[in-house]
Amino acid sequence: MFGAVQLGVLAACVVVLVPMALAGWHLSRNKVLFFSGALFISLAVTVHLSPYFPSLTDFFPTVSTSSSSSSALVVLENRDSCLAHLHRIKWKNNHVSNLNLTSTWKWVLSDKNVLACDFQKLGRNDAGDLLNGSWVMVVGDSQARLFVVALLNLMLFEEEMVGVRGDLFKRHSDYHLVVDRVGLKLDFIWAPYVNNLTHLVMELNRNHSFPDVLVMGSGLWHMLHVNNSTHYDASLQLLSRSMMPLLVGKSQPHLFWLGMPTLINSMLNTEEKREKMTSAAQFAYDLGLRGSKLLRPGGPFVLLDIKSLTENCGESCTVDGMHYDGVVYEAAVHIMLNALLIQSQQKL
CATH class of the missing domain: 1.20.5 (Single alpha-helices involved in coiled-coils or other helix-helix interfaces)
Incomplete structure (x- = not known):
């Protein structure tokens, strides 16, 4: 024919x-x-x-040009490769007084890959533009709650944060907020165990209603109250299987896994924590996560590597060896926002 x-x-x-x-x-x-x-x-x-x-242009690849004078910069053909460099961050301790230290961070610009990826700390307006009209859901334990605080610190003005902090830190409770100014809907769901995450995912599947951005993480409560890495592994495998319907639908959320922090055993504030949350336990739980096929490249979640961030920030960034200063979660928020820019192929 x-x-x-x-x-x-x-x-x-x-x-x-x-x-x-x-x-x-x-x-x-x-x-x-x-x-x-x-x-x-x-x-x-x-x-x-x-x-x-x-036309002739169909036979030739598109050439990207820039008016910038810094023509020596490497331009990456596949910006997805930038995800691997998002945690290339260095920390600096600044003396506020003779007794206090405060930490700051920035990307390692001496790394040519980091420089080529052009990661940015987003301001309130840029973050609002990026998340405009989005539904963001953060699910997990106290680490997830601290992540939400860092996100809202970026999105809201200081006077707006006064009421938020009190409501958000009501013990073991959910939190819901709509930021009308940018059309952002935010849900924090208290879910300290992996099984809680699985039940939530199954509920989302039943309702056919998925957030645009889903941040999940779990492990600390399981390590303390169950303290069985084999059971943790099995729970992660079940969660991994429950994620499948979310990955085949028309509206696939952007998925992020909030990793556990570096635990400094000598600073933990109870004997039970020091006994159960050891370096060996941390290693076993981390191994279970790595083998669960939840994380990229084999799985759907981009890792927000809190372990790496807290380890590099060090003991000066925590008072109890488990919960770290807000600057750590601030860095995690900016890593997530830059990952969203990469995944949506946007540039500010």
């Missing part, structure tokens, strides 16, 4: 080439007339056939 190109060529042959042959017969005695006629007919052939052939 003829395609569009073949039919076009056939029509051109009938409409144009037959008259060309007749004209050639009559004009062959006069070279000037023949040349003029041939030129005219060639142009006619071109006009008739050009719609049936791709």
